[in-house]
Amino acid sequence: MPRIGQPGRLEELAMKQSVARVCQIAEMLIPQMLSCKQDGTEGQKYLRAVVVELWDQFDHCVPGYLYDEMAHEMIRQLSHLIERVKQAMEIRASMAKFLCQVNVVIAMSELLLSRKLRILEIDKIPKMMRHLFYAKMNRLKGLRYLSLGSMSGGWKTDDMEKTIMNCLEPMRNLRALTLNYDCTDTILRALSKSCPNLEYVDFSSSKLTNDSIGILTKLKNLKVVILIRTQVTIAGMIELLIKAKNLTDIGRYDEIGKCLEFIDQNYPQVSSLKLRKFETRFATTRHIQLLAELCPDMEHVSLFHNMMLMDLMSLIAINNLSELYLLSCDFFADRVRDVLEVKGCNLTELHLEHVEQIDMNALIYISQYCPDLKSLSLYNCVLIPSTSLHIRRFAIPPFMNLERLSFVSQCPFQHLEFILGTALKITFIQLGTQVYTSDEMFERILLKNPMQHLEDLRIINSEELTIQTAYRLLDSCINLTSLTEIECWKKVKDFEIVLLRQMIREKNYNVNTAPLRNYAQ
Secondary structure, eight states: OOOBOOOOOHHHHHHHHHHHHHHHHHHHHHHHHHHOOSOHHHHHHHHHHHHHHHHHHHHHHSOHHHHHHHHHHHHHHHHHHHHHHHHHSOTTOOHHHHHHHHHHHHHHGGGGOSTTOOEEEGGGSOHHHHHHHHHHGGGOTTOSEEEEETTTTTSSHHHHHHHHHHHHTTOTTOOEEEEOSOOOHHHHHHHHHHOTTOOEEEOTTOOOOTHHHHHHTTOTTOOEEEOTTSSOOHHHHHHHHHHOTTOOBOOBOTTHHHHHHHHHHHOTTOOOOOOOEEEESOOOHHHHHHHHHHOTTOOEEEEEOOTTTOOGGGGGGOTTOOEEEEEEEETTTTTHHHHHHHHGGGOSEEEEEEEEOBOHHHHHHHHHHOTTOOEEEEESOOBOOOSSOOOOSOSSOTTTTOOEEEEESOOOHHHHHHHHHHOTTOOEEEEOTTOOOOHHHHHHHHHHOOOTTOOEEEEOOBSSOOHHHHHHHHHHOTTOOEEEOGGGBTTOOHHHHHHHHHHHHHTTBOOBOSOHHHHTO
16 A cells, blocks of 8 residues: 655644735735725735735745745645635626735735745746736845746847846846746846856747857856757857857757867867767767767767668767667667667666657567666657567566656557566656556556556556556555546546545545646646
8 A cells, every 4th residue: 555644844834834824814905905995005005014024024934945845835825816816706896806806916925035035937927926026036136046938928028128137137146047038148148247157048939149159158157058949050059069168958959960060170179078968850970970079978869860861870989878869760670779789788768759660579679778777758659569579588677777657659558568567666657648558457567566666657548447446556556656647547437536535535645646737736
Protein backbone atom coordinates (compact mmCIF):
# COMPACT_ATOMS: atom_id res chain seq x y z
CA MET A 1 0.00 0.00 0.00
CA PRO A 2 1.16 3.62 -0.53
CA ARG A 3 2.74 5.68 2.19
CA ILE A 4 0.46 7.12 4.84
CA GLY A 5 -0.11 10.86 4.57
CA GLN A 6 1.90 12.78 7.12
CA PRO A 7 0.97 16.05 8.82
CA GLY A 8 2.52 19.08 7.22
CA ARG A 9 5.39 20.98 8.76
CA LEU A 10 4.31 23.51 11.35
CA GLU A 11 5.85 26.35 9.34
CA GLU A 12 3.99 25.18 6.22
CA LEU A 13 0.67 24.97 8.08
CA ALA A 14 1.26 28.40 9.60
CA MET A 15 2.11 29.85 6.20
CA LYS A 16 -1.05 28.46 4.56
CA GLN A 17 -3.24 29.68 7.39
CA SER A 18 -1.66 33.12 7.18
CA VAL A 19 -2.47 33.28 3.48
CA ALA A 20 -6.00 32.04 4.15
CA ARG A 21 -6.35 34.83 6.73
CA VAL A 22 -5.37 37.39 4.10
CA CYS A 23 -8.14 36.08 1.84
CA GLN A 24 -10.62 36.30 4.73
CA ILE A 25 -9.62 39.92 5.34
CA ALA A 26 -10.12 40.65 1.64
CA GLU A 27 -13.60 39.10 1.74
CA MET A 28 -14.50 41.19 4.80
CA LEU A 29 -13.23 44.37 3.14
CA ILE A 30 -15.28 43.91 -0.03
CA PRO A 31 -18.67 44.90 1.54
CA GLN A 32 -17.01 47.90 3.20
CA MET A 33 -15.57 49.09 -0.10
CA LEU A 34 -18.96 48.68 -1.79
CA SER A 35 -20.60 50.80 0.89
CA CYS A 36 -18.15 53.69 0.26
CA LYS A 37 -19.95 54.84 -2.87
CA GLN A 38 -20.11 58.53 -2.06
CA ASP A 39 -16.53 58.90 -0.85
CA GLY A 40 -14.36 56.39 -2.64
CA THR A 41 -11.19 58.21 -1.54
CA GLU A 42 -11.75 57.33 2.12
CA GLY A 43 -12.32 53.70 1.21
CA GLN A 44 -9.09 53.57 -0.79
CA LYS A 45 -7.15 55.14 2.08
CA TYR A 46 -8.50 52.54 4.48
CA LEU A 47 -7.68 49.69 2.09
CA ARG A 48 -4.20 51.07 1.60
CA ALA A 49 -3.64 51.28 5.35
CA VAL A 50 -4.70 47.63 5.79
CA VAL A 51 -2.38 46.48 2.98
CA VAL A 52 0.59 48.42 4.39
CA GLU A 53 0.08 46.93 7.85
CA LEU A 54 -0.21 43.38 6.47
CA TRP A 55 2.83 43.88 4.25
CA ASP A 56 4.88 44.98 7.25
CA GLN A 57 3.80 41.92 9.25
CA PHE A 58 4.58 39.47 6.45
CA ASP A 59 7.90 41.09 5.61
CA HIS A 60 9.08 40.86 9.21
CA CYS A 61 7.60 37.50 10.21
CA VAL A 62 7.95 35.24 7.14
CA PRO A 63 11.50 33.84 6.82
CA GLY A 64 13.23 34.35 3.50
CA TYR A 65 13.49 30.66 2.61
CA LEU A 66 9.68 30.34 2.85
CA TYR A 67 8.80 33.43 0.85
CA ASP A 68 8.71 31.77 -2.59
CA GLU A 69 6.51 28.98 -1.25
CA MET A 70 4.24 31.55 0.37
CA ALA A 71 4.04 33.54 -2.88
CA HIS A 72 2.92 30.44 -4.78
CA GLU A 73 0.23 29.71 -2.19
CA MET A 74 -0.98 33.31 -2.09
CA ILE A 75 -1.30 33.55 -5.88
CA ARG A 76 -3.25 30.28 -5.86
CA GLN A 77 -5.68 31.35 -3.13
CA LEU A 78 -6.16 34.88 -4.47
CA SER A 79 -6.89 33.40 -7.92
CA HIS A 80 -9.58 31.22 -6.39
CA LEU A 81 -10.99 34.24 -4.56
CA ILE A 82 -11.28 36.17 -7.83
CA GLU A 83 -13.15 33.23 -9.35
CA ARG A 84 -15.55 33.18 -6.39
CA VAL A 85 -16.17 36.90 -6.86
CA LYS A 86 -16.98 36.31 -10.53
CA GLN A 87 -19.38 33.48 -9.75
CA ALA A 88 -21.15 35.49 -7.06
CA MET A 89 -21.83 38.43 -9.37
CA GLU A 90 -25.34 38.83 -10.68
CA ILE A 91 -25.88 38.86 -14.42
CA ARG A 92 -27.05 42.47 -14.45
CA ALA A 93 -24.50 43.77 -11.93
CA SER A 94 -22.60 46.89 -12.94
CA MET A 95 -18.98 46.71 -14.05
CA ALA A 96 -18.05 49.32 -11.42
CA LYS A 97 -19.28 46.98 -8.66
CA PHE A 98 -17.27 44.08 -10.06
CA LEU A 99 -14.08 46.16 -10.38
CA CYS A 100 -14.49 47.47 -6.85
CA GLN A 101 -14.53 43.91 -5.48
CA VAL A 102 -11.68 42.66 -7.65
CA ASN A 103 -9.49 45.65 -6.77
CA VAL A 104 -9.61 44.61 -3.11
CA VAL A 105 -8.21 41.18 -4.03
CA ILE A 106 -5.58 42.67 -6.34
CA ALA A 107 -4.44 45.04 -3.60
CA MET A 108 -3.67 42.02 -1.39
CA SER A 109 -1.18 40.70 -3.95
CA GLU A 110 1.03 43.64 -3.04
CA LEU A 111 2.09 41.60 0.01
CA LEU A 112 4.39 39.65 -2.32
CA LEU A 113 6.43 42.71 -3.26
CA SER A 114 9.31 42.03 -0.91
CA ARG A 115 13.09 41.91 -1.17
CA LYS A 116 12.83 38.31 0.12
CA LEU A 117 11.14 37.00 -3.04
CA ARG A 118 13.59 35.03 -5.19
CA ILE A 119 11.46 33.61 -8.04
CA LEU A 120 8.72 35.36 -10.02
CA GLU A 121 6.93 34.01 -13.09
CA ILE A 122 4.46 36.57 -14.43
CA ASP A 123 2.73 34.02 -16.68
CA LYS A 124 1.51 32.15 -13.59
CA ILE A 125 -0.13 35.25 -12.14
CA PRO A 126 -3.75 36.06 -13.13
CA LYS A 127 -3.87 38.79 -15.78
CA MET A 128 -5.86 41.05 -13.47
CA MET A 129 -2.92 41.18 -11.04
CA ARG A 130 -0.08 41.66 -13.51
CA HIS A 131 -0.34 45.44 -13.86
CA LEU A 132 0.44 45.80 -10.15
CA PHE A 133 3.65 43.79 -10.53
CA TYR A 134 4.70 45.71 -13.64
CA ALA A 135 4.21 49.00 -11.80
CA LYS A 136 5.98 48.05 -8.55
CA MET A 137 8.41 45.31 -9.55
CA ASN A 138 11.39 47.53 -8.75
CA ARG A 139 10.74 46.68 -5.09
CA LEU A 140 11.82 43.08 -5.75
CA LYS A 141 15.53 43.70 -5.23
CA GLY A 142 16.28 40.13 -4.17
CA LEU A 143 14.99 38.33 -7.28
CA ARG A 144 17.18 35.56 -8.71
CA TYR A 145 14.85 34.32 -11.48
CA LEU A 146 12.39 36.53 -13.34
CA SER A 147 10.10 35.43 -16.17
CA LEU A 148 8.24 38.32 -17.76
CA GLY A 149 6.79 36.02 -20.41
CA SER A 150 5.55 37.61 -23.62
CA MET A 151 4.26 40.84 -22.02
CA SER A 152 2.59 42.66 -24.97
CA GLY A 153 3.33 39.86 -27.44
CA GLY A 154 5.41 42.27 -29.52
CA TRP A 155 2.48 44.59 -30.27
CA LYS A 156 3.41 47.41 -27.89
CA THR A 157 7.15 46.97 -27.43
CA ASP A 158 7.85 50.73 -27.38
CA ASP A 159 5.24 51.27 -24.67
CA MET A 160 6.63 48.47 -22.50
CA GLU A 161 10.29 49.44 -22.89
CA LYS A 162 10.37 52.07 -20.14
CA THR A 163 8.40 49.85 -17.77
CA ILE A 164 10.82 46.97 -18.24
CA MET A 165 13.87 49.16 -17.73
CA ASN A 166 12.46 50.59 -14.50
CA CYS A 167 11.72 47.08 -13.24
CA LEU A 168 15.20 45.73 -13.91
CA GLU A 169 17.21 48.69 -12.67
CA PRO A 170 17.46 47.64 -8.97
CA MET A 171 17.78 43.89 -9.58
CA ARG A 172 21.52 43.51 -9.01
CA ASN A 173 21.14 39.90 -7.86
CA LEU A 174 19.23 38.64 -10.91
CA ARG A 175 20.65 35.41 -12.37
CA ALA A 176 18.02 34.38 -14.94
CA LEU A 177 15.66 36.43 -17.12
CA THR A 178 12.98 35.41 -19.62
CA LEU A 179 11.54 38.18 -21.79
CA ASN A 180 9.91 37.10 -25.05
CA TYR A 181 8.73 39.38 -27.88
CA ASP A 182 9.44 42.71 -26.15
CA CYS A 183 13.20 42.75 -25.57
CA THR A 184 15.12 45.45 -27.48
CA ASP A 185 18.73 46.58 -27.81
CA THR A 186 17.91 49.53 -25.52
CA ILE A 187 16.67 47.18 -22.79
CA LEU A 188 19.81 45.08 -23.18
CA ARG A 189 22.07 48.07 -22.66
CA ALA A 190 20.29 48.88 -19.42
CA LEU A 191 20.35 45.22 -18.46
CA SER A 192 24.13 44.91 -18.87
CA LYS A 193 24.58 47.72 -16.34
CA SER A 194 21.92 46.84 -13.78
CA CYS A 195 22.18 43.01 -13.82
CA PRO A 196 25.88 42.14 -14.31
CA ASN A 197 25.54 38.64 -12.79
CA LEU A 198 23.11 37.19 -15.33
CA GLU A 199 23.74 33.56 -16.29
CA TYR A 200 20.58 32.72 -18.27
CA VAL A 201 18.58 34.86 -20.72
CA ASP A 202 15.71 33.92 -23.04
CA PHE A 203 14.79 36.64 -25.54
CA SER A 204 12.91 34.46 -28.03
CA SER A 205 10.86 36.21 -30.74
CA SER A 206 12.16 39.67 -29.76
CA LYS A 207 13.27 42.39 -32.17
CA LEU A 208 16.95 42.01 -31.36
CA THR A 209 19.62 42.64 -33.99
CA ASN A 210 23.33 41.91 -34.30
CA ASP A 211 23.97 45.06 -32.26
CA SER A 212 22.73 43.16 -29.20
CA ILE A 213 25.58 40.63 -29.38
CA GLY A 214 28.20 43.14 -28.29
CA ILE A 215 26.04 43.98 -25.29
CA LEU A 216 25.46 40.34 -24.36
CA THR A 217 29.18 39.55 -24.44
CA LYS A 218 29.73 42.13 -21.70
CA LEU A 219 27.86 39.82 -19.32
CA LYS A 220 30.85 37.71 -18.28
CA ASN A 221 28.85 35.07 -16.38
CA LEU A 222 26.44 34.32 -19.21
CA LYS A 223 25.99 30.59 -19.83
CA VAL A 224 22.65 30.23 -21.64
CA VAL A 225 21.38 32.57 -24.37
CA ILE A 226 18.14 31.77 -26.25
CA LEU A 227 17.69 33.95 -29.35
CA ILE A 228 15.38 31.84 -31.52
CA ARG A 229 13.13 33.82 -33.92
CA THR A 230 15.05 37.08 -33.50
CA GLN A 231 16.79 39.23 -36.16
CA VAL A 232 20.24 38.07 -35.10
CA THR A 233 22.02 36.65 -38.16
CA ILE A 234 24.65 33.94 -38.51
CA ALA A 235 27.36 36.59 -38.21
CA GLY A 236 25.93 37.68 -34.87
CA MET A 237 25.74 34.12 -33.55
CA ILE A 238 29.35 33.47 -34.60
CA GLU A 239 30.42 36.57 -32.67
CA LEU A 240 28.46 35.35 -29.64
CA LEU A 241 30.04 31.89 -29.75
CA ILE A 242 33.55 33.33 -29.97
CA LYS A 243 33.32 36.16 -27.44
CA ALA A 244 31.03 34.68 -24.78
CA LYS A 245 33.68 32.56 -23.10
CA ASN A 246 31.38 30.72 -20.67
CA LEU A 247 28.53 29.98 -23.08
CA THR A 248 27.21 26.42 -22.76
CA ASP A 249 23.79 26.57 -24.48
CA ILE A 250 22.18 28.69 -27.22
CA GLY A 251 18.96 26.67 -27.42
CA ARG A 252 17.65 25.48 -30.75
CA TYR A 253 19.47 27.11 -33.65
CA ASP A 254 19.24 25.48 -37.07
CA GLU A 255 22.32 27.26 -38.45
CA ILE A 256 24.70 26.30 -35.68
CA GLY A 257 26.47 23.82 -37.95
CA LYS A 258 27.32 26.60 -40.41
CA CYS A 259 28.61 28.70 -37.52
CA LEU A 260 30.99 25.91 -36.51
CA GLU A 261 32.20 25.60 -40.11
CA PHE A 262 32.94 29.32 -40.32
CA ILE A 263 34.77 29.33 -36.98
CA ASP A 264 36.86 26.34 -38.01
CA GLN A 265 37.88 27.98 -41.31
CA ASN A 266 38.43 31.58 -40.18
CA TYR A 267 39.37 31.47 -36.49
CA PRO A 268 42.26 28.99 -36.10
CA GLN A 269 43.04 30.53 -32.70
CA VAL A 270 39.73 29.20 -31.35
CA SER A 271 40.65 25.68 -30.32
CA SER A 272 37.48 24.84 -28.39
CA LEU A 273 34.09 26.10 -27.24
CA LYS A 274 32.32 25.34 -23.96
CA LEU A 275 29.00 24.40 -25.57
CA ARG A 276 27.27 21.46 -23.91
CA LYS A 277 24.00 21.44 -25.84
CA PHE A 278 23.50 21.13 -29.61
CA GLU A 279 19.96 21.34 -30.99
CA THR A 280 19.23 21.79 -34.69
CA ARG A 281 16.93 20.64 -37.48
CA PHE A 282 19.64 20.96 -40.14
CA ALA A 283 22.97 19.19 -39.72
CA THR A 284 25.42 17.38 -41.96
CA THR A 285 28.06 14.77 -41.22
CA ARG A 286 30.70 17.51 -41.34
CA HIS A 287 28.81 19.56 -38.76
CA ILE A 288 28.79 16.64 -36.33
CA GLN A 289 32.51 16.06 -36.89
CA LEU A 290 33.24 19.72 -36.14
CA LEU A 291 31.00 19.50 -33.09
CA ALA A 292 33.14 16.68 -31.72
CA GLU A 293 36.34 18.63 -32.43
CA LEU A 294 35.35 22.12 -31.23
CA CYS A 295 33.05 21.20 -28.32
CA PRO A 296 34.79 18.57 -26.17
CA ASP A 297 32.28 19.10 -23.32
CA MET A 298 29.20 18.38 -25.49
CA GLU A 299 26.60 16.34 -23.57
CA HIS A 300 23.20 16.93 -25.22
CA VAL A 301 22.56 16.44 -28.95
CA SER A 302 19.15 16.84 -30.62
CA LEU A 303 18.96 16.16 -34.37
CA PHE A 304 16.43 16.00 -37.16
CA HIS A 305 17.99 13.34 -39.35
CA ASN A 306 18.27 13.72 -43.12
CA MET A 307 19.74 10.58 -44.63
CA MET A 308 20.98 12.53 -47.68
CA LEU A 309 23.09 14.88 -45.54
CA MET A 310 24.16 13.04 -42.42
CA ASP A 311 25.54 9.71 -41.29
CA LEU A 312 24.48 9.11 -37.69
CA MET A 313 27.67 7.13 -37.09
CA SER A 314 29.48 10.47 -36.87
CA LEU A 315 27.94 10.81 -33.39
CA ILE A 316 30.36 8.26 -31.96
CA ALA A 317 33.13 10.90 -32.02
CA ILE A 318 31.34 12.95 -29.30
CA ASN A 319 33.09 11.70 -26.17
CA ASN A 320 30.77 12.99 -23.43
CA LEU A 321 27.44 12.38 -25.17
CA SER A 322 24.89 11.52 -22.45
CA GLU A 323 21.55 12.85 -23.80
CA LEU A 324 20.49 11.93 -27.34
CA TYR A 325 17.35 13.15 -29.14
CA LEU A 326 16.75 11.71 -32.61
CA LEU A 327 13.90 12.73 -34.91
CA SER A 328 12.81 11.16 -38.19
CA CYS A 329 15.02 8.15 -38.84
CA ASP A 330 14.98 4.36 -39.12
CA PHE A 331 16.34 2.36 -36.22
CA PHE A 332 18.16 -0.22 -38.31
CA ALA A 333 18.56 1.33 -41.77
CA ASP A 334 20.01 4.59 -40.40
CA ARG A 335 22.28 2.70 -37.99
CA VAL A 336 20.80 3.96 -34.76
CA ARG A 337 21.51 0.51 -33.38
CA ASP A 338 25.21 0.86 -34.23
CA VAL A 339 25.40 4.30 -32.61
CA LEU A 340 23.90 2.92 -29.40
CA GLU A 341 26.28 -0.04 -29.45
CA VAL A 342 29.24 2.37 -29.29
CA LYS A 343 27.85 5.31 -27.27
CA GLY A 344 25.08 3.66 -25.26
CA CYS A 345 27.28 3.01 -22.25
CA ASN A 346 27.39 6.80 -21.62
CA LEU A 347 23.72 7.58 -22.33
CA THR A 348 21.40 8.52 -19.49
CA GLU A 349 18.58 9.97 -21.63
CA LEU A 350 17.26 8.74 -25.00
CA HIS A 351 14.43 10.41 -26.91
CA LEU A 352 13.20 8.83 -30.16
CA GLU A 353 10.58 10.71 -32.18
CA HIS A 354 9.13 9.54 -35.49
CA VAL A 355 11.65 6.69 -35.53
CA GLU A 356 10.56 3.72 -37.64
CA GLN A 357 11.08 -0.03 -37.54
CA ILE A 358 11.32 -0.39 -33.75
CA ASP A 359 10.54 -3.99 -32.87
CA MET A 360 11.25 -6.15 -29.84
CA ASN A 361 14.83 -6.64 -30.97
CA ALA A 362 15.32 -2.87 -31.11
CA LEU A 363 14.06 -2.49 -27.53
CA ILE A 364 16.36 -5.27 -26.39
CA TYR A 365 19.32 -3.61 -28.08
CA ILE A 366 18.48 -0.35 -26.29
CA SER A 367 18.28 -2.18 -22.95
CA GLN A 368 21.62 -3.95 -23.46
CA TYR A 369 23.64 -1.14 -25.04
CA CYS A 370 22.41 1.56 -22.62
CA PRO A 371 22.75 0.04 -19.14
CA ASP A 372 22.75 3.44 -17.36
CA LEU A 373 19.71 4.79 -19.19
CA LYS A 374 17.49 6.73 -16.77
CA SER A 375 14.98 8.35 -19.15
CA LEU A 376 13.42 6.83 -22.28
CA SER A 377 10.88 8.62 -24.52
CA LEU A 378 9.15 7.16 -27.56
CA TYR A 379 6.95 9.71 -29.38
CA ASN A 380 4.96 8.84 -32.49
CA CYS A 381 7.34 6.05 -33.39
CA VAL A 382 6.46 3.08 -35.59
CA LEU A 383 6.64 0.03 -33.32
CA ILE A 384 6.12 -3.23 -35.15
CA PRO A 385 5.94 -6.92 -34.20
CA SER A 386 9.31 -8.65 -34.32
CA THR A 387 10.27 -9.73 -37.82
CA SER A 388 12.75 -12.29 -36.49
CA LEU A 389 13.45 -14.21 -33.31
CA HIS A 390 14.62 -11.81 -30.65
CA ILE A 391 17.38 -12.43 -28.14
CA ARG A 392 16.31 -14.72 -25.32
CA ARG A 393 19.27 -14.33 -22.97
CA PHE A 394 20.48 -11.00 -21.65
CA ALA A 395 24.04 -10.14 -20.74
CA ILE A 396 22.75 -7.56 -18.26
CA PRO A 397 19.27 -7.08 -16.75
CA PRO A 398 17.20 -4.99 -19.21
CA PHE A 399 16.42 -1.38 -18.22
CA MET A 400 17.86 -1.98 -14.78
CA ASN A 401 18.41 1.77 -14.13
CA LEU A 402 15.43 3.22 -16.02
CA GLU A 403 13.52 5.76 -13.92
CA ARG A 404 11.34 7.72 -16.38
CA LEU A 405 9.32 6.38 -19.31
CA SER A 406 7.24 8.48 -21.74
CA PHE A 407 5.51 6.17 -24.20
CA VAL A 408 3.36 7.96 -26.77
CA SER A 409 3.26 5.52 -29.68
CA GLN A 410 0.94 2.80 -30.92
CA CYS A 411 2.54 -0.57 -30.35
CA PRO A 412 1.96 -4.28 -29.66
CA PHE A 413 1.28 -4.79 -25.96
CA GLN A 414 4.37 -7.01 -25.64
CA HIS A 415 6.67 -4.01 -26.14
CA LEU A 416 5.29 -2.09 -23.18
CA GLU A 417 5.15 -5.22 -21.05
CA PHE A 418 8.83 -5.89 -21.74
CA ILE A 419 9.90 -2.40 -20.63
CA LEU A 420 7.68 -2.12 -17.54
CA GLY A 421 8.23 -5.72 -16.51
CA THR A 422 12.00 -5.22 -16.31
CA ALA A 423 12.37 -1.55 -15.18
CA LEU A 424 12.64 -2.25 -11.45
CA LYS A 425 13.63 1.34 -10.57
CA ILE A 426 10.90 3.11 -12.56
CA THR A 427 9.55 6.24 -10.81
CA PHE A 428 7.58 8.03 -13.55
CA ILE A 429 5.36 6.59 -16.32
CA GLN A 430 3.36 8.52 -18.92
CA LEU A 431 1.37 6.57 -21.51
CA GLY A 432 -0.24 8.31 -24.49
CA THR A 433 -3.67 7.92 -26.00
CA GLN A 434 -2.64 5.27 -28.55
CA VAL A 435 -0.97 2.91 -26.10
CA TYR A 436 -2.95 -0.26 -25.46
CA THR A 437 -3.44 -1.09 -21.79
CA SER A 438 -5.67 -3.57 -19.96
CA ASP A 439 -6.20 -5.07 -16.52
CA GLU A 440 -4.64 -8.35 -17.62
CA MET A 441 -1.54 -6.61 -18.95
CA PHE A 442 -0.92 -4.70 -15.70
CA GLU A 443 -1.53 -7.86 -13.71
CA ARG A 444 1.24 -9.62 -15.66
CA ILE A 445 3.54 -6.60 -15.28
CA LEU A 446 3.03 -6.33 -11.52
CA LEU A 447 3.70 -10.03 -11.04
CA LYS A 448 7.13 -9.51 -12.65
CA ASN A 449 7.80 -6.03 -11.31
CA PRO A 450 5.80 -4.66 -8.32
CA MET A 451 7.13 -1.18 -9.25
CA GLN A 452 7.84 -0.32 -5.65
CA HIS A 453 9.72 2.84 -6.65
CA LEU A 454 6.90 4.20 -8.82
CA GLU A 455 5.78 7.68 -7.74
CA ASP A 456 3.82 9.13 -10.68
CA LEU A 457 1.62 7.23 -13.17
CA ARG A 458 -0.26 9.00 -15.99
CA ILE A 459 -2.34 6.94 -18.39
CA ILE A 460 -3.93 9.56 -20.64
CA ASN A 461 -6.47 7.22 -22.22
CA SER A 462 -7.51 3.58 -22.05
CA GLU A 463 -10.32 1.59 -23.62
CA GLU A 464 -9.88 -1.49 -21.42
CA LEU A 465 -8.67 -0.45 -17.96
CA THR A 466 -11.12 -0.73 -15.09
CA ILE A 467 -11.04 0.60 -11.54
CA GLN A 468 -9.56 -2.72 -10.42
CA THR A 469 -6.19 -1.72 -11.88
CA ALA A 470 -6.19 1.44 -9.78
CA TYR A 471 -6.73 -0.62 -6.62
CA ARG A 472 -4.10 -3.12 -7.74
CA LEU A 473 -1.57 -0.32 -8.24
CA LEU A 474 -2.33 1.10 -4.81
CA ASP A 475 -1.70 -2.29 -3.25
CA SER A 476 1.58 -2.90 -5.08
CA CYS A 477 3.29 0.50 -5.52
CA ILE A 478 4.28 1.57 -2.02
CA ASN A 479 5.80 4.90 -3.12
CA LEU A 480 2.95 5.97 -5.40
CA THR A 481 1.98 9.62 -4.81
CA SER A 482 0.21 10.53 -8.06
CA LEU A 483 -2.32 8.45 -10.02
CA THR A 484 -3.92 10.89 -12.44
CA GLU A 485 -6.27 10.88 -15.42
CA ILE A 486 -8.38 7.98 -14.15
CA GLU A 487 -11.33 9.89 -15.61
CA CYS A 488 -9.97 9.06 -19.08
CA TRP A 489 -10.26 5.30 -18.54
CA LYS A 490 -13.38 4.48 -20.53
CA LYS A 491 -14.56 1.58 -18.38
CA VAL A 492 -14.30 3.50 -15.12
CA LYS A 493 -17.54 5.00 -13.81
CA ASP A 494 -17.81 8.29 -11.97
CA PHE A 495 -19.11 6.68 -8.79
CA GLU A 496 -16.13 4.28 -8.80
CA ILE A 497 -13.74 7.24 -8.81
CA VAL A 498 -15.67 8.78 -5.91
CA LEU A 499 -15.40 5.53 -3.93
CA LEU A 500 -11.68 5.24 -4.72
CA ARG A 501 -10.98 8.75 -3.48
CA GLN A 502 -13.10 8.15 -0.40
CA MET A 503 -11.07 5.05 0.39
CA ILE A 504 -7.81 7.00 -0.06
CA ARG A 505 -9.04 9.67 2.37
CA GLU A 506 -10.24 7.14 4.94
CA LYS A 507 -6.97 5.22 4.89
CA ASN A 508 -4.97 8.47 4.73
CA TYR A 509 -2.93 7.41 1.69
CA ASN A 510 -0.56 10.05 0.38
CA VAL A 511 -1.86 9.71 -3.20
CA ASN A 512 -3.20 12.45 -5.46
CA THR A 513 -5.83 11.39 -8.00
CA ALA A 514 -6.91 14.82 -9.26
CA PRO A 515 -6.71 15.47 -13.03
CA LEU A 516 -3.49 17.08 -14.24
CA ARG A 517 -5.27 20.36 -15.00
CA ASN A 518 -6.20 20.62 -11.30
CA TYR A 519 -3.04 19.08 -9.90
CA ALA A 520 -0.95 22.13 -10.82
CA GLN A 521 -3.29 24.33 -8.80
